[in-house]
Amino acid sequence: MADEHRVKRQRTDSDVDADAEHKTPPLVRSTEYWFDDGNIILQVESTQFRLTKSMLSMHSSVFRDMFTIPLPADEPTIENCPVVILSGDTAEDWILLLGVIYPKFYLGGCPSARLLAAMSRLSKKYDFPLFRKDCVSRLKQEFPTILKKYDKTDWNFIKSDSNTFLLLISLAREIGLHSILPQLYCSITTLFPNKYLPKILDPADTSLAACDRLACLLGHTNLLRLQATTTLAWLNFNVESPPIPAEDCCSSSDCTDAAKAIFISIFSPEAPSQLPEIWILNDWNKEWDSMLCSTCRRKAKEIYNVGRETCWQELPAAFGLPAWEELKSLDFE
Structure with missing residues (x-):
């Protein structure tokens, strides 16, 4: 008889919230x-x-x-x-794609990374060949595998914003465009390390997959080591005959002091929380020209530019990736 008079539990606010959570929009x-x-x-x-x-x-x-x-x-x-x-x-992806299929105005110029990601994703899944070809072309031109082409590129094909690199890393993995990954990783670890690396270290942040986080952290360490023997080898004072001052330097003490000042400015950031700079693909800093004599400047530039070529070839390996040619062969097209 007790069962016949069981009192029904009163619904609570949490029950209502749970129902709303599972309700189909x-x-x-x-x-x-x-x-x-x-x-x-x-x-x-x-x-x-x-x-x-x-x-x-x-x-x-x-x-x-x-x-x-x-x-x-x-x-x-x-x-x-x-x-x-x-x-x-x-x-959201479909709205962006339909905006291209049914344009209200001429697209032209540089599409945003978000639009490019939507077009790449859906054009691959549903085989929109012309759209896919344009997206892949823009990505490969913005992130080439040849250093000379890299030097001529400065966001000519994609509009950049604060989330571009994280978004495109995930996209490259998703659509199988492996050859652009080294540059994307490099951008995070060299151009904006103080912005992105703390996010990568935060376990609560889901911007990148675990494999991409590991690649960026590994790459940052490897690139710091690589630049010491390549682009910044002219700042090596721990050898018997340091590159600077050069043998025929006309002001050896001044050039030695200048080189040490440059070394400190790169490896000793003003704020303790800031990471040291990485100079592997950057152009030669023109501010250094006035600090060195013409002979030392010429020698330092030569070491720096040869080092850039070496760094470019070693860039994929720094992030645990195959060489450039193999990465290109792994691209889905």
């Missing part, structure tokens, strides 16, 4: 990409896009093949349009 129609003459509806997450089969087929072989398959007679429709649910995609 309502379907919404895209305000930008719901065309009255559309004849196919793509559903991505909770967003529906009403588009035309002809436009999708023109760009994508996957959709072209899909639309050749007859639909079952009892297939559910919305406004007489069949509905295709695309699993694993994000509505």
